[in-house]
Amino acid sequence: MNIAFIGLGIMGRPMALNLLKGGHQVTVWARRAESMQPLLDAGARAAANPVDAAQGNELVISMVADAPDVAEVMRGVAQGAAPGLVAVDMSTIAPAAARQIGVDLAAAGVDFMDAPVSGGEVGAIAGTLSIMAGGSDAAFAKAKPAFECMGKNIVHVGASGAGQVTKAANQIVTGMGVLAVAEAFAFAAKNGVDRNRVREALLGGFAYSKILENHGQRMLDRNFKPGFKSWMHEKDLNIVMQTAHELGLCLPGSAATAQMFNAMVGSGMGEEDSIAVLKLLERLSGQE
Amino acid sequence: MKVGFIGLGAMGRPMALHLQRAGHELSVWARRPESAAGLPATLCATPAELGRSCEVVFTIITSSADVEAVALGTNGLSEGMAPDSVLVDCSTIAPDAARRIAATLAEKGIHMLDAPVSGGAQGAIDATLAIMAGGDAAVLERVRPLLACLGKRIVHIGPNGAGQVAKACNQMIMVAAIQAAAEAIRLAAASGVDCAKVKQALAGGSAASRVLDVMGERMVKRDFAAGIEARLHHKDFGLVLEAARKSGVPVPLTASVAQQLNALMAQGWGKDDTSSLLRVLEG
Numbered sequence: 283m284n285i286a287f288i289g290l291g292i293m294g295r296p297m298a299l300n301l302l303k304g305g306h307q308v309t310v311w312a313r314r315a316e317s318m319q320p321l322l323d324a325g326a327r328a329a330a331n332p333v334d335a336a337q338g339n340e341l342v343i344s345m346v347a348d349a350p351d352v353a354e355v356m357r358g359v360a361q362g363a364a365p366g367l368v369a370v371d372m373s374t375i376a377p378a379a380a381r382q383i384g385v386d387l388a389a390a391g392v393d394f395m396d397a398p399v400s401g402g403e404v405g406a407i408a409g410t411l412s413i414m415a416g417g418s419d420a421a422f423a424k425a426k427p428a429f430e431c432m433g434k435n436i437v438h439v440g441a442s443g444a445g446q447v448t449k450a451a452n453q454i455v456t457g458m459g460v461l462a463v464a465e466a467f468a469f470a471a472k473n474g475v476d477r478n479r480v481r482e483a484l485l486g487g488f489a490y491s492k493i494l495e496n497h498g499q500r501m502l503d504r505n506f507k508p509g510f511k512s513w514m515h516e517k518d519l520n521i522v523m524q525t526a527h528e529l530g531l532c533l534p535g536s537a538a539t540a541q542m543f544n545a546m547v548g549s550g551m552g553e554e555d556s557i558a559v560l561k562l563l564e565r566l567s568g569q570e
Numbered sequence: 571m572k573v574g575f576i577g578l579g580a581m582g583r584p585m586a587l588h589l590q591r592a593g594h595e596l597s598v599w600a601r602r603p604e605s606a607a608g609l610p611a612t613l614c615a616t617p618a619e620l621g622r623s624c625e626v627v628f629t630i631i632t633s634s635a636d637v638e639a640v641a642l643g644t645n646g647l648s649e650g651m652a653p654d655s656v657l658v659d660c661s662t663i664a665p666d667a668a669r670r671i672a673a674t675l676a677e678k679g680i681h682m683l684d685a686p687v688s689g690g691a692q693g694a695i696d697a698t699l700a701i702m703a704g705g706d707a708a709v710l711e712r713v714r715p716l717l718a719c720l721g722k723r724i725v726h727i728g729p730n731g732a733g734q735v736a737k738a739c740n741q742m743i744m745v746a747a748i749q750a751a752a753e754a755i756r757l758a759a760a761s762g763v764d765c766a767k768v769k770q771a772l773a774g775g776s777a778a779s780r781v782l783d784v785m786g787e788r789m790v791k792r793d794f795a796a797g798i799e800a801r802l803h804h805k806d807f808g809l810v811l812e813a814a815r816k817s818g819v820p821v822p823l824t825a826s827v828a829q830q831l832n833a834l835m836a837q838g839w840g841k842d843d844t845s846s847l848l849r850v851l852e853g
Contacts, residue, residue, distance in 0.1 A: 516815075523811065523825075523828075524808075526832055527804075527808050527811075527828070527832060529836075530834075530836035532829045532830070532832045532833035532836065533829055534826060534829045537825040537828060541820045541821060541822045544814065544815055544819070544820050545818070545819075545820035548819055548820065
């Protein structure tokens with residue numbers, strides 16, 4: 283398939299590479315020309331801008347930072363699109379913003395799908411991302427071969443915006459999960475108990491989770507390198523809290539968690555992995 | 571002085587009347603002209619027309635977007651107001667938005683003060699509002715005689731946006747206090763204790779506060795008719811949390827109270843008084 287890929291950051295670059303490995307013809311565009319080079323070396327073609335990227339391709343995929351970036355890129359895509367083009371945004375943005383972009387693109391004859399991912403840089407490189415898609419059946423069918431090059435657990439959740447709702451739900455669970463593990467470790471340590479053994483014991487019971495296993499181990503190793511930067515988790519939880527505000531939805535746990543990540547960003551820990559919330563807890567409890 | 575007024579709601583209407591009664595020549599513009607009915611004022615067709623005829627214009631409307639549209643939009647104030655005239659915005663909006671609007675108006679030589687108020691509809695009627703002003707000190711002195719018609723305590727907080735920051739602080743403290751009063755009254759009632767007597771006793775001690783007096787009384791009497799509509803506090807909490815986020819300042823209590831406000835909105839009590847936070851706890 284002829285696919286255009288826009289946005290070649292930490293996530294986008296390996297995702298586009300996996301499309302090439304899957305035998306697709308890939309056109310790339312990124313704001314900074316130097317981020318395109320590794321893809322061009324691997325056989326991709328360079329587009330001059332998003333308008334150009336859309337021309338002659340059946341599928342356009344974007345992976346950028348935030349809703350205004352997606353809207354801007356997609357305005358260009360709509361200009362260059364032939365009728366029936368499918369455009370898939372895999373960034374994490376607000377569900378309401380995704381729905382609006384879908385409406386705007388429909389007017390230009392483009393079928394838009396939101397398909398954010400979970401699994402981080404590791405999952406992007408390995409091609410094992412979880413992909414949560416929202417949009418039409420036809421768009422999903424079109425994008426599925428591309429999704430299969432980038433991810434493993436691929437779910438068509440529902441209509442436009444449903445993918446972003448799912449991603450927001452994912453961030454609620456992972457955000458509170460990281461905080462829960464960090465609090466459990468702070469609790470154990472302040473009580474003078476070896477947290478390595480606490481983790482080991484908990485892994486066998488109902489408290490088992492991937493976060494306890496993987497993130498918990500990195501907390502014990504005090505390896506706070508990202509992974510998933512805490513400012514990004516803060517951004518994602520802000521999407522959750524703004525949506526809750528608009529809908530009249532009471533989310534006390536998410537609100538408390540969002541404030542912990544807010545404190546991390548404010549105290550200069552934004553570039554560290556979100557598991558560094560453990561350090562913040564230790565500081566607050568005099569455990570440094 | 572020729573004074574313009576935009577936003578003739580529960581707060582704005584009595585404020586406009588005070589200015590008129592103090593001898594100022596009042597012009598108004600209203601999105602819904604019927605809200606200007608019965609006011610001794612000249613009704614203008616657009617904010618621009620109002621701006622052309624006034625030296626000082628007051629606005630007290632709901633959102634940042636509303637103020638932006640009225641001030642800078644098509645047929646907005648900036649199309650009519652003369653250089654050296656003053657816009658006094660008494661709305662509660664984002665500090666960022668206030669700074670942005672002031673900077674745009676300054677390009678045309680129009681001054682702006684952000685001057686949000688606290689004291690509610692009763693304070694507006696009694697002309698006892700607290701006024702928190704952001705902007706140039708000399709401009710504030712020029713309009714101080716007008717503000718003195720509206721409130722008792724007029725404080726120059728700092729440059730543009732500073733008034734809105736102060737208002738955000740005001741809302742954080744006040745609504746958290748309403749939540750605290752609601753939780754205390756709920757606990758008293760659930761423990762089989764007369765909450766009116768609890769409130770009476772607390773009023774004499776360290777927990778005494780204006781919120782406990784006014785909102786606590788509403789809770790005890792179960793009179794949830796607004797005062798200030800809870801939806802406005804809900805809106806303000808959105809602004810506060812956004813400002814906290816931009817500054818990287820953790821506000822755990824504010825964030826928690828915001829969730830109770832979200833629950834209040836979900837129950838359909840947005841147009842009732844914020845003392846309805848008690849009803850959220852009652853489930």
